[in-house]
Amino acid sequence: MNIPNHLPNVNHLIQAYRVAPWRVQRQWIGNALLIVLALAMVAALYLHVTSRTAIAGREIQDLTDAIATSRQVSSDLQTQLAGLTSAASMESRAREMGYRPVEPDELEYLAVPGYVAQDAVDLSSSAQPQLNVLTISPEYNQSLLDWMDERLVSTRRFQ
Amino acid sequence: MRQQYGRRSQVLAGALALFAFAIVVQMTRIQNSPEAEIFRQQSEAYAYEYRTFYPNRGEIYDRKGRLLAGEKIIYEIGVDLSIMTDPHAIAFAVSDTLGMDYDGLMDVMQNPPEGLSYIILVDYVDAEQALYLQELKKALNEQAPEGSVGGLTGLQFKPHPQRSYPENALGSNILGFVSREGTGYFGVEEKYDSLLAGNPVTVLVPTDPNKAFEIPNAPDGTTLILTIDRDLQAAAEDILDTALGNYGAQDGLIAIMNPRTGELYAMAVSRRMNLNKFWNYGAVYSNATEFNPVISKSYEPGSVMKVLTMAAALDSGTVTPETTYLDTGSILVGGVTVENWDRNPWGLQDMTGCLQHSLNVCMVTLSTQMGAGKFYDYMDAFGVGHLTGVDLAWEAPGRLKIPGDADWYPVDLGTNAFGQGVAVTPIQMMSAVSAVANHGRMVIPHVLYAMVRDGRQHEVPDQFGATPISEQTAATLNEMLAISLEQESSLALVPGYRVAGKTGTAQIPVDGFYDGSQTNTSFIGWGPVDDPQFMIYVWLERPTTSPWASEIAAPVFSEMAQRTVILLDIPPDSIRQQLALR
Numbered sequence: 001m002n003i004p005n006h007l008p009n010v011n012h013l014i015q016a017y018r019v020a021p022w023r024v025q026r027q028w029i030g031n032a033l034l035i036v037l038a039l040a041m042v043a044a045l046y047l048h049v050t051s052r053t054a055i056a057g058r059e060i061q062d063l064t065d066a067i068a069t070s071r072q073v074s075s076d077l078q079t080q081l082a083g084l085t086s087a088a089s090m091e092s093r094a095r096e097m098g099y100r101p102v103e104p105d106e107l108e109y110l111a112v113p114g115y116v117a118q119d120a121v122d123l124s125s126s127a128q129p130q131l132n133v134l135t136i137s138p139e140y141n142q143s144l145l146d147w148m149d150e151r152l153v154s155t156r157r158f159q
Numbered sequence: 160m161r162q163q164y165g166r167r168s169q170v171l172a173g174a175l176a177l178f179a180f181a182i183v184v185q186m187t188r189i190q191n192s193p194e195a196e197i198f199r200q201q202s203e204a205y206a207y208e209y210r211t212f213y214p215n216r217g218e219i220y221d222r223k224g225r226l227l228a229g230e231k232i233i234y235e236i237g238v239d240l241s242i243m244t245d246p247h248a249i250a251f252a253v254s255d256t257l258g259m260d261y262d263g264l265m266d267v268m269q270n271p272p273e274g275l276s277y278i279i280l281v282d283y284v285d286a287e288q289a290l291y292l293q294e295l296k297k298a299l300n301e302q303a304p305e306g307s308v309g310g311l312t313g314l315q316f317k318p319h320p321q322r323s324y325p326e327n328a329l330g331s332n333i334l335g336f337v338s339r340e341g342t343g344y345f346g347v348e349e350k351y352d353s354l355l356a357g358n359p360v361t362v363l364v365p366t367d368p369n370k371a372f373e374i375p376n377a378p379d380g381t382t383l384i385l386t387i388d389r390d391l392q393a394a395a396e397d398i399l400d401t402a403l404g405n406y407g408a409q410d411g412l413i414a415i416m417n418p419r420t421g422e423l424y425a426m427a428v429s430r431r432m433n434l435n436k437f438w439n440y441g442a443v444y445s446n447a448t449e450f451n452p453v454i455s456k457s458y459e460p461g462s463v464m465k466v467l468t469m470a471a472a473l474d475s476g477t478v479t480p481e482t483t484y485l486d487t488g489s490i491l492v493g494g495v496t497v498e499n500w501d502r503n504p505w506g507l508q509d510m511t512g513c514l515q516h517s518l519n520v521c522m523v524t525l526s527t528q529m530g531a532g533k534f535y536d537y538m539d540a541f542g543v544g545h546l547t548g549v550d551l552a553w554e555a556p557g558r559l560k561i562p563g564d565a566d567w568y569p570v571d572l573g574t575n576a577f578g579q580g581v582a583v584t585p586i587q588m589m590s591a592v593s594a595v596a597n598h599g600r601m602v603i604p605h606v607l608y609a610m611v612r613d614g615r616q617h618e619v620p621d622q623f624g625a626t627p628i629s630e631q632t633a634a635t636l637n638e639m640l641a642i643s644l645e646q647e648s649s650l651a652l653v654p655g656y657r658v659a660g661k662t663g664t665a666q667i668p669v670d671g672f673y674d675g676s677q678t679n680t681s682f683i684g685w686g687p688v689d690d691p692q693f694m695i696y697v698w699l700e701r702p703t704t705s706p707w708a709s710e711i712a713a714p715v716f717s718e719m720a721q722r723t724v725i726l727l728d729i730p731p732d733s734i735r736q737q738l739a740l741r
Contacts, residue, residue, distance in 0.1 A: 071215060072320050075230040076286070078218075082226035082325035087393040104654065104721050109730040111738055117728055120608055121224030121384060124616035 049144045210364045214357035216322060217380035219334060219347060221389040222424075222608055228334055228348070228434075231323035234289035234316050235282040238268055240275070243313030248299070252311055253280055256292055277315070283339060289316050324434035330392045332428045332451035333385070333606060335552065336437040344437075345450050347383065347606060349552035354381040354610070382611040386422035391415060394722045395427035402715045403429055407703030408680075413719055414453045414585055418593040418685050418694040420621040421602030423549075424727070426453045447553055454547075454554045457582035458698075461665025461708070462500075462517045463683045464578030466592050469514060470636050471537035472525040474628040480510045480639055490520045493569030497523050500664065515643035517662060519577045526576035534572060535561045538581075540627035541591035542601065547624075549586050549604040558582040578665055579673075585681075585696045590624065592683055595640070596659075596691040599633040600626045641688045651684055651713035653720045655731035660684025660716065662708035667701070677701045682712035686720060687732050693723050 083089070189195060219228035236257075238249060250264040264280060271278050296311035303310050322337040335346025343352035357380035395413045403411050408429075415424040428451060432443040448455040472478045488504030489496050499505065499519050505512070513521035526534045538544070544559030559581050560567040574580040583591075586604055594601045601624035609618040628636075640659035644651055651660055663681035666673035680702055685694040697712040697719065705711055723729070730738070 069318075072230070072232055072318065075215065075218075075320065076232040078226060079229035079231045079323045079325055082229060085225070086326045087329055087389055088327070091393070101722075102725060104725060107725065109734045111741070120222040120386075121220065122616055123220065123224060123382065123384060123609075123611045125614040 046144050053143050205366060207363045207365050209361055211359050211361040212377040213341075213359045214377045215320065215379040216337065216341070217355040217357065217382040217611075219355075220382070220384045221387045221392075222385060222422075223388065223390075224384070225389045226325055227330065227385070227387075227389070228322060228324050230320040232286055232318045233282075233321045234284045234286065234318050235279055236284055236289065236292065237277055237279045237315050237317065239277050239313045239315055240268070240271055241313075243268065245309055245312070248309050249280075249311055249314050252292060252295055252314070256288055256295075257281060257284065283321065286318075289318075292316070326389070327433045327435060328431040329389070329396065330387060330426070331431045331434050332453070333387060333392075333423075333426050333551065334434060335450075336434045336440075338437070345447075345553060346551050347385065350550050351381075351383060351607070355383065356380050378613065383607060384609040384611065384616070385606050386417075386424065386608045387426075387606060388424045388726065391723060391726045392425040392427065394726060395425040395719060396431070398715065398719050398722065399427045399429060402699060402711075402718075406699060406705070406711050408699040408711070409701040410452070411697075411699040412453050412585060413715070414589060414696045415719070415723060416589050416593070416602075416604055416694045416696075418589075418596035418602060418691045421590075421593070421604045421623070422608065422621070423604055423606050424693070424723075426451065428452055448555065450553065451551065452585070452698075453696075454549055454551050454584055454586045457555050457557045457584050458679055458700075459579050459581060459665045459668065460583050460585075460588055460681055461578040461663035461679060462519075463588055463592075463661050463663030463681050464576070464581065464583075465514060465517065465522050465663075466595060466636070466640065466661050466683070467538065467541050467543070468522050468525055468534075468576040469510065469639070470541075470595060470628050470632060471534060472529060473510075473635060474632040475529055475533055475537070477525060477529050477533075478510055480635055483507055483509050484513075484521060484524055486513075486518055486520050488520065490523045490573070492523050492527060492573030493571070495570040495573070497570075497573050511639045511642055511646075514639055514661065515647050517577075517664075522576035523573035526572050531562050531572050534576070535559070537627060538575070540625050541594065542587060542624065543581065543583055543591060545587075547584075547586055547590040547604055548622075549590075550607050554586070555584050557584050557587050578663055585698055588681075588683055589694055589696050591627075592685075593694060594625075594627055595633050595636050596685045596694060597633070598630045599628045600624070637688060637691075644684075647709075649713055650709065651682060651716045651720075653686060653717055653724070655733070656686050656720065656724060656729075657688040657732055658684050658686035658720060659688050660713075662713055664706065664708040678706040678708075680706070680708035680711040682708055682716040684716050684720070686724075687729070687735065689732070690735075692729055693720070693727065695719050695723065 215230060218226060218230075221227055236253065238246075243249065246265060246268040250261050250268065253259055254261040254264055259281060267278060267280065292311075292314070293316055296314055299310045300312065321339070324331075324334065324336075331346075333346050335344055335348035335350075337343050337348050341356065343349040343355065348355065357378060360377040395415060399411055399413050402408065410429045412429065413425070413427045415426075416422065417424065430443055430449055432439055444450055473480070484507075486499070486505040486508050488502060489498045491497075497519055500517060505516055505518055508516070508518065508521060510521075512518075529537075538559055539561075544557050546554050546556050548554075559575070560571055571580045590601055590604055603622040603624050605619070605622065607619050609616050611617075637659055640661060641657055644658065644660055649660075649662075651662070652658065660683055663679075663683070665679045665681070666675065667677050667679055668674070669677075678701070680697075680699045682697045683694070685691045695716050697715045699711050699715065702711045724731075729735070
């Protein structure tokens with residue numbers, strides 16, 4: 001731009017208010033660094049979320065294995081208990097303690113009003129809810145990318 | 160000067176940008192190259208794997224909730240070759256503890272199949288032995304640093320469940336067993352195999368740990384509650400074993416059923432096997448029918464069949480209880496002379512006397528009076544020659560020859576009437592005779608009382624079969640059979656309880672001819688007569704102390720009935736009737 005010589009003061013003024021080149025460079029660098037920083041933050045956040053998801057996934061698998069193992073141990077103990085109280089074992093223990101099978105003429109029947117003998121066992125129990133991934137809130141099993149993908153898909157669906 | 164620096168900076172920045180751009184271009188090129196596609200395909204092949212989740216097999220309980228079949232933990236023992244340091248120590252420890260061949264173990268460890276880093280040394284090891292080896296490994300590792308020679312580093316233990324039967328051989332013929340592959344054989348294990356086993360779930364699982372996969376819900380197999388009473392089963396087996404010894408019988412069985420519902424309380428057989436050692440099956444049984452002869456073994460039952468013949472004659476109106484006939488000791492049917500069991504004439508008899516003295520001539524008279532059509536129609540209605548539908552594997556249908564069959568002869572109309580020339584299973588006889596004890600309606604024998612799934616118990620309703628005779632006929636015959644036992648002062652009588660029943664002594668066909676020296680002795684009886692709550696079938700095969708059922712099977716019935724009323728809490732008739740009047 002040509003500045004008339006008769007306006008030196010104006011030149012000085014423009015010179016004074018013109019942004020220095022190094023300032024412009026610094027602004028560019030600053031902006032670039034901001035973008036890099038933002039990207040780094042997103043990446044760090046993503047890494048954090050995915051690592052937590054991976055850890056949670058592993059923990060779920062470990063807990064599932066622990067449940068299966070506990071069930072096996074429970075079944076094993078139940079079977080061991082049944083072996084200890086088996087017919088042969090109980091009869092043998094009873095005989096060792098001096099008992100013998102009752103004879104029909106030694107029995108005395110008593111009528112107990114209101115007593116109803118149980119004919120067979122009832123093994124029903126309160127139903128316990130089964131915990132699986134479907135019952136776990138998505139916040140705990142969805143990665144950031146999964147969440148974004150789901151959002152995008154749902155947005156597209158409603159367009 | 161400053162401008163020069165600026166230019167140089169610009170050149171450097173440009174070069175660096177160009178370099179960065181080149182890197183991006185190269186990355187893009189590599190990622191889209193044909194090789195990259197191949198790598199991607201290869202990685203996808205390993206990105207997921209199919210994994211099958213097997214549910215735990217359902218348990219089996221008796222009617223009082225006592226475990227008959229459960230699961231126990233056993234171990235697979237293997238070696239991780241990548242960390243194994245001393246194969247000699249491992250081979251020595253395993254061979255010494257489990258009684259295995261040392262050289263064989265060394266060979267497996269030193270010459271493993273190519274590409275394998277883990278090899279199985281032995282599977283199905285009892286927890287006790289596996290725990291001993293684990294302790295040994297721990298002790299050796301504590302003494303010597305990890306990985307040094309002499310330790311058991313690399314020896315690994317993998318627990319897994321296996322079917323276990325805490326009662327061992329008790330009720331083995333009812334339960335059946337499960338092979339190591341998880342397949343049920345015989346009895347309840349085979350009949351309800353799919354229910355007990357549950358449904359394995361196979362899912363595609365990502366190998367990437369970042370991807371949380373859906374844990375499949377593979378519900379455990381259904382738990383079954385049987386109608387069997389463990390204590391009654393134990394008592395029946397005990398009484399049977401004693402009877403076999405006392406009477407020198409070759410084989411035998413005792414079956415107990417509720418004739419009003421069809422619930423089987425016990426089925427004792429002479430050949431039993433420890434189900435925890437099912438691999439001994441071949442040593443115990445020579446064929447499948449021997450596993451549970453109550454449902455699988457057909458035989459000529461003899462005079463217990465007279466219950467059905469008399470039921471048919473009464474129901475068809477051919478005779479009444481008071482009808483008399485003159486017993487001459489023999490009768491000609493189909494060109495063959497049939498005689499009474501003692502070959503003597505019994506003179507004038509009514510129908511109760513006919514049953515009381517178990518007269519063959521009387522039965523032949525009845526069947527010939529009814530005619531083949533009517534007689535076989537009744538036998539068919541009673542289910543003779545048909546499966547009862549009992550919920551156990553390997554039921555046999557028996558065989559009833561009828562007119563028109565190539566091997567049926569007119570004499571069969573006579574012999575079938577007293578239980579010869581016809582093959583039935585004990586369960587078939589119980590089902591048929593249940594009509595007499597259950598107002599004319601047959602029950603379908605069963606062992607399943609209830610199923611437990613997801614914590615809920617679903618009881619199985621009783622099922623009923625045909626109604627071959629009227630309620631009136633059933634009541635009449637019920638009374639006749641009770642009187643016949645009482646008048647005979649039978650050894651089958653049960654003190655304090657009125658019971659009805661019938662003996663059966665049958666000759667055994669050998670190579671097409673009856674062997675006069677050997678018999679099958681049977682007894683079917685039920686009680687209390689006014690409200691039947693148990694039906695007992697006894698069959699003792701080839702007894703040596705006496706050939707007659709009245710001396711062999713009848714007292715076994717009585718002994719079994721006396722234990723049954725105690726274990727089922729059935730008070731004597733007098734007390735029960737007093738309670739009913741209140």
